[in-house]
Amino acid sequence: MATAKENLPLRTEDEDDLFPEAGGRTPAPAELQELLSQHGDHFRPILAALREQPWKRLISSRDLMDHLVAEGFDWSERTLRLYLAEMAQYGLIERHGRKGYTLTEAGADIARELTVQRRLGSIHAKMEETMCQLTFELKALSGLVSINAYMMPKALLEPLIDDVAAVFDAGLAVGSRVLLVGEGDDILGRPVPAGHVGFGTPCSISIASLLLQRGIPSSPVFGGLLHIAGGQPQHFLEMIRYDATTLSPNEIFIRANLTSVGKAARTGSGAITASYREVPLATLPALRQLAKDCEHAGFPGIMLIGRPGQPLLNIPVHEGRVGVILATGLNPVASLWEHDRRIDSRPMVGPADYAQLVPYRELRTRAALLSAAGA
Numbered sequence: 001m002a003t004a005k006e007n008l009p010l011r012t013e014d015e016d017d018l019f020p021e022a023g024g025r026t027p028a029p030a031e032l033q034e035l036l037s038q039h040g041d042h043f044r045p046i047l048a049a050l051r052e053q054p055w056k057r058l059i060s061s062r063d064l065m066d067h068l069v070a071e072g073f074d075w076s077e078r079t080l081r082l083y084l085a086e087m088a089q090y091g092l093i094e095r096h097g098r099k100g101y102t103l104t105e106a107g108a109d110i111a112r113e114l115t116v117q118r119r120l121g122s123i124h125a126k127m128e129e130t131m132c133q134l135t136f137e138l139k140a141l142s143g144l145v146s147i148n149a150y151m152m153p154k155a156l157l158e159p160l161i162d163d164v165a166a167v168f169d170a171g172l173a174v175g176s177r178v179l180l181v182g183e184g185d186d187i188l189g190r191p192v193p194a195g196h197v198g199f200g201t202p203c204s205i206s207i208a209s210l211l212l213q214r215g216i217p218s219s220p221v222f223g224g225l226l227h228i229a230g231g232q233p234q235h236f237l238e239m240i241r242y243d244a245t246t247l248s249p250n251e252i253f254i255r256a257n258l259t260s261v262g263k264a265a266r267t268g269s270g271a272i273t274a275s276y277r278e279v280p281l282a283t284l285p286a287l288r289q290l291a292k293d294c295e296h297a298g299f300p301g302i303m304l305i306g307r308p309g310q311p312l313l314n315i316p317v318h319e320g321r322v323g324v325i326l327a328t329g330l331n332p333v334a335s336l337w338e339h340d341r342r343i344d345s346r347p348m349v350g351p352a353d354y355a356q357l358v359p360y361r362e363l364r365t366r367a368a369l370l371s372a373a374g375a
Helices: 029-051 061-070 077-089 105-119 122-131 154-169 205-213 249-255 261-267 281-297 331-337 360-374
Strands: 093-096 100-103 144-153 177-181 196-202 219-229 232-241 270-280 302-305 321-327 348-353
Touching: 029 061, 029 077, 029 100, 029 105, 061 077, 061 100, 077 093, 100 105, 122 205, 122 348, 144 154, 144 205, 144 331, 154 196, 154 261, 154 331, 154 360, 177 360, 196 331, 205 281, 219 249, 232 249, 232 270, 249 270, 249 331, 261 270, 261 331, 270 281, 270 331, 281 302, 281 321
Parallel strands: none
Antiparallel strands: 093 100, 144 196, 144 348, 177 196, 219 232, 219 270, 270 321, 302 321
16 A cells, blocks of 8 residues: 555655746747757657646656656656756746646647657557446446546536437437536546536447456447438448547547537437447357347447448458447537537546436436536
């Protein structure tokens, strides 16, 4: 068990002398390129550590050191602090006393450039990492599920609740519950700012975890823009492979205004986000049984299961595999984005206790309670 001392931020007696009192100046574009060529080797892992934990407002020295050790770096605490001080002077990071560090706007820009090759296919890895943290049991309806979590202005939620409910009613989301927390509370460890609410929806990683529990290993192949007609999946309009992108494919479709989830929910025809996976042929009976169990438990999300050796919709399947199409937890928020782009379509993703989620039909009541509490 870690002691209180072990959890304190790393520091030396002269730590304060390493950092200027005010943040460094913002480098010009030409200077950023020079920094990239001269200091990329030791800036890259620190920037990656800061960029890969966006749900944390501040990253402590201890967190950074733990991340670097896990990556195989044999830096001393003093070396890390010297690099951090150098990055602060260049205006790439900002130090908030001994609480931790954040990326500046310039630091975020250079982090994207430095880490782009590293992040290629990272979506796939993050999905698997999140899945390993889940403990959700379908029969008991308890444990940790993976959610997509968002911050949104409180005033936007109540007028759009019917749109969220329509997506769930149409079976275009995952599960049948949502997470809603008020200002001052935490969602995935991040405090909700004043005037906002934290809103979360179960994501398809929760389904992948249930597959694994049943002895069904699944390979995520791509996120796609799926055409719905008559309330049924018809064909994929666009697709992006998980192992060939640095961004979530389905976030890209939403931000590019390619979805029409609200229309699909209300009329049965439109474009939604979906995840395409493949499973071994031998697991097909177990997969079909899981789909039935999910529906019976009120945890839908498996939209379509393929046949052995045959294409699923317009997608060819690898030999010895079966395709399966899952709805994504981004669809409810896509329907909100289609109405008001002040709702951020880039979620935090992580595990949450299923007991904290409420049935989506109780969302309006829950939202009214939060509004009354904040009045």
